[in-house]
Amino acid sequence: VQLLESGGGLVQPGGSLRLTCVASGFSFRHYAMTWVRQAPGKGLDWVSTISDRVGISYYADSVKGRFIISRDNSRNTLSLELNSLRVEDTATYYCAKVRSQDTDYGMDVWGQGTTVTVSS
């Protein structure tokens, strides 16, 4: 089971970025997926979760209206579109597999993360 994130980088405040997570080693379409971020030296911060097939999604209040989570089950890919970025969005972003198709469950597999830096 493996999750590989990409797409991080340096972006100016107000800019946009798209993160991608490619999954392998499990039946991607049958599991909910989650993005979690961690600012430098800080704790874990839940960002967004999406269900397995229907695509029901949930967002943290801090990113609601700015970030969009999506998935392509034909390509085993999870995405996170980051818009209207703020300095406080600077963090390592982790993709994580939920233990179930049910979004209420926690995560059991994590990627290694991709770093987003928002700075002018």
Place this chain on the structure above:
Amino acid sequence: SYHLTQAPSVSVSPGQTARITCSGDAVPKKHVYWYQQKSGQAPVLVIYEDSKRPSGIPERFSGSSSGTMATLTISGAQVEDEGDFFCYSADRSGNQRVFGGGTKLTVL
């Protein structure tokens, strides 16, 4: 918004029992998960659904929940158990998920 509260740090000597707590109003209704994160690494699941241990996690790790508090217990803590521990759960509505602030475990 929903919050899970953890003590910032716990320190024990090798072989002692370490207890890390996580409190939240929805804990009686929602499962709690525990993650260990070592410096520079991605988090690792050590306890799921309050008290279940994933394969590969040492038996000295256990979890419990009572009322509004969940507890991660490391019986006979070892130096290699050092790291940051985070609890994770959902609010009563199921619309928000949250991590506790994290507890830094020192074993020395």
